[in-house]
Amino acid sequence: MGKIIGYENDDLKMPNKIIEMGLLPETCFKILYQAPFKGPLYIEFGDEKSRIALREEEAKFIIVEKM
């Protein structure tokens, strides 16, 4: 469990899709699975319990806090 608090400063390299899909500041999330060999993350987030897959590289742009 965690909460998104913001994005890294080099946000220009961050795909906009992350925000468009609804990974916004103040959103709570849970990492449910990760594919083997540091594969993509399977994340459940928000009130709607949306599910999304993203790679570690993309996830690194998101600053989170433990809950």
Added chain:
Amino acid sequence: MQKSTDYKQILLVGNPNVGKSTVFNLLCNKTQKTGNYAGVTVASYSGIYEYKGESVEVVDLPGSYSVYPTSEDEAIFSKFLIDEQQKYAGVVYILEALSIKRGLLLFQQIQDLGIPILLVVNQIDQATRRGITIDIEALSKELGVTVLQSNAKKNEGIEELREEIFQNKFSASEQISFEVPLEQKGLVFKILAETKESNQYKIWTLLSSETYFGNLESVKDQMNNDEVKCLVPKRLQTQETIRRYQNIDKIISKVLFKKPQFKELLTEKLDKVLVHKYWGYLIFGAILLLIFQSVFFLAEYPMNWISDFFLWLSAFANTNLPEGPINSLLANGIIPGLGGIMVFAPQIGILLYFLYLLEDSGYMARVIFLMDRFLRPFGLNGKSIVPLVSGTACAIPAIMSTRNIENVKERLITILVTPFMTCSARLPVYSIIIGLIIPNKYFIGISYKAIALMAMYFLGFFTSLMASLILKKIIKSKGKSFLVMDLPSYKMPLFGYDFKLTLGKVWEFITGAGKIIFLVSIIIWFFSYLGPKQKPDEFVATNVKLDHSYLAKMGKSIEPAIAPLGYDWKMGVGILTSFVAREVFVGTMSTLYSLDDEAPEGKIIDKMRNDKKPNGEPIYSFATGVSILFFYAFAMQCVSTLAVVYRETKSWKWTMAQLLGMSGLAYFASLIVYQFLK
């Protein structure tokens, strides 16, 4: 796109996976694939329906999350939405009850562009079942549009939608839900004043999109000043998205009520196994195995019926028609040619049906999740797995399904290597050659033939990976590779609906391939029935033995090139004709061997088996057979695929590179294999 003024044109718009294509199908009574996986709607389809004497043309646009495109799919979407604005009556926006928040982002962007819009909330029963209530009236008031409810998969709400479209209940919003931030306001108003444009949000989208879209030519001139150049479009987009979501949160709190705890039980339980680090892969492997087993064993019975039917038909034509060219053309040319290809319809149908069910259920997105890490080292994206797997049916839809791969390089590599996958057109060739050269023996219950066929599938997959690895080094990278993908809830696939789609596709294959094979068999028959004059006093070409026909002359003239691969002139003719399409090989062989015989009865495969060289050795020896298999595994023999590759890459360079690269590889691989096994 039709530009007739007799039609009222409307656009269907929404996020991927919201049931847009299902609504489209119900509206237009036309079969078109819908899928529970982003990117099934690969092009904008259009269909027409009549309601109360009015013809309405519905354009189904690819699903998108915002008006700023990140992939080719979304670029088509934005371009159409903005460029064609004058032509359509309005937008029907489909919102899925379970993901209203995400859906409203694009909805409000479209509304702010001043486009007339009508809202449909789909799959409301899914939400109710999870304890979520949506206040439709409040939603309608908050957004200032007509809101309809529908359950597209059960055909509910479609009549109402037709009625609202008939009554033109599209409304263009007066106010804008996104205020241009103060820092850019001055600039936006400056541009507004200098152009005839009146919509400030439209100017904003121009400032904040990285690639220019829209047809505001006059505005484009204004876009070159320094003030615009120092803007960072991406940052503007981020700003907009975050602000919009704040606004949307407020709306949602007024229209959506839910029990505090709700869970996606089915999806949660299934994903515990289906994306598991061991079980997930095992199950994916098992599913693939099941599909391929069915393709070969289930299809055997209908294939025998079809084959027997064409044999009977050919014999019937032979005995009942008067002797002469017409008899020969039908009994030895057209009927065996068509029969040779129809026989593969069951295999193609079974393969497609499985792929449709997998897409429909939501499983494909999990496969992408599982495969991404393993495809990346080859310069591919997890999303490439869908074209690669679809490529086992046909490379044409597979190549079109690459449009949702955001990264240009990954998309290009996927397009270039997908034709290596064993498509269903290769199956006829493989089946017949494997039947000829592999003995009818079993290894712990699995037939040698099935193993050989599996090996061919592996060869195709392995070659695509190797080719990707090479292309990864050659192609210059543009943009960063990323994977941000929605994982939809699992849904029970619509078995009957998918079956209908499969039948449609199989029919397309039969008529499409049928037409080509019909023509090719006539041409082959013509050139094989006739030959150069034998006696100097004859002026016209006459009926001759096959060995002396024009066709034999052509085949024999390329023999020096193909003899080192172990082929005779008949195979040469087969290979030449199958540059149109691979499956033509079997039709050509059927025609050739029917012509060669006195009686057309008997299966082609037996005739090929009994074909002997002058020294008594079979023509289809093991070495020759393997050489043919390698040739068909690698060669680019499909005009339609080349056309699609050109259309998708817009590059002659890559299309020709693919044609020459694949065919060159085919020639040398077959040469080496034959010389080694001989």
